[in-house]
Amino acid sequence: MIVMRINILQHTPNEGPGSVSAWGRAHGYEIYIYHPYQFGFLPKAEETDMLIILGGPMSPNDDAAWIIKERILIQQLIDMEIPMFGACYGAQQIAKTLGSSISQAPAKEVGWAPVYRQSEAIPNLPKQLLALHWHEEMFEIPQGAELLFSSDRVKNQGFVIGHRIIGLQFHFEPQPDNVREMVINDFPYIEGSVLKQTAADILKTPVPEDNEQVMFKLLDYLSADK
Template identity: 35%
Template sequence: MKMIILQHNEVEGPGLIQDWAEDNQYDVLLLRPDRGALLDRIRADQFDLLVIMGGGNSATDSDPWLQSERDLIHRAHEANKPIFGVCLGAQQIALAFGGRISNIPVTEIGWFPVQADQQSPLALPETLTVLHWHGQQFTLPPDAKRLFTNSMTLNQGFMLGNNIIGLQFHFEMKAENLGPLIDFDHDYLAATNAPNAVQQTPEQIAAVDIDAQNKTVLYQLLDSITK
């Protein structure tokens, strides 16, 4: 089986998603659309799972590769292929299927809780502490079911049909990923340190002992759309 991962910068890589792929015997092809990977050449019969990672862009930016990603998302959907999106990736999926993207009143940066939503078609833990790194949000596409929510952002995750999931936050982060992410996004952290941000310090973010349940639930979500 083959997984295509669309990555948008050096530090928001697949993390635990890569581990899941190895555990489930997926061959992984990692592409960088922001660096010129030609997505229009990819056919849906060339992969079994499409994953779209986070990044610094907004899904509403005018960069042509963002539209190329959404075109690939549509081709995958038409072929009934599973699709999984994280942060920007979730916003790309939402936008592709009729959701809207907007700034959130309170930027979330750091480890904060999310709650399983009553709409969720999956049995999920009531509360999880996860990494947030976003200043935008999506509305639910038509017919999507909300998976996660919290007091800051209503739509923290959704499921569309039985094989598409988008998450606004980061289940995939491993401890070794935190330092590079903090260093890479130093300017972003400084710019959002304002009254309209709920934000931990870099030291607080790096010091968190990541809950092993995050990996368990990530694996559950990936299993649910692929098996």
């Protein structure tokens, strides 16, 4: 049995891998978590069987050296056809690597709001899901990608490229402890959100069980022939 190595890029202490780690453990995969914003280290392309790029408060438009190095790694893995998944900033990094622009979204979305499936590319996804949003920038859909999800206020909420790349502007991966960690440490960011939810509103909303199930489906889709 070949054990996949899942390399995870985490960009802030309060946005961890959540159900991504649960998926990896369920399959018996090895999980390595890197913190490039703090330590500056990234995995090597040749030691990566899947790359997970998590969210964070930075922008792909920032000029920090480690952000640029991340995109070099992403391009290497694209060339090698290694599967990757990006959430929020992570999806933006993938999109920017592929030549798309990252810009201010029509609305700052922070809190729980529905997203709507726009594609049949990935089988058995619900038509509507309740997702956690934590962003005010958005990506342009990369050339050759298919629009996967939209929200009421931001059209470009997700994309898929073949069986190898998925990027989501929102978050399916947080489990209840992760949501609490995000809110108690980053609650000032909630102000100005078009969703008009308080920290208490976000905390009292149960994490939908469907979100972990869908996260597993997305990762299974990416790793189907690994």
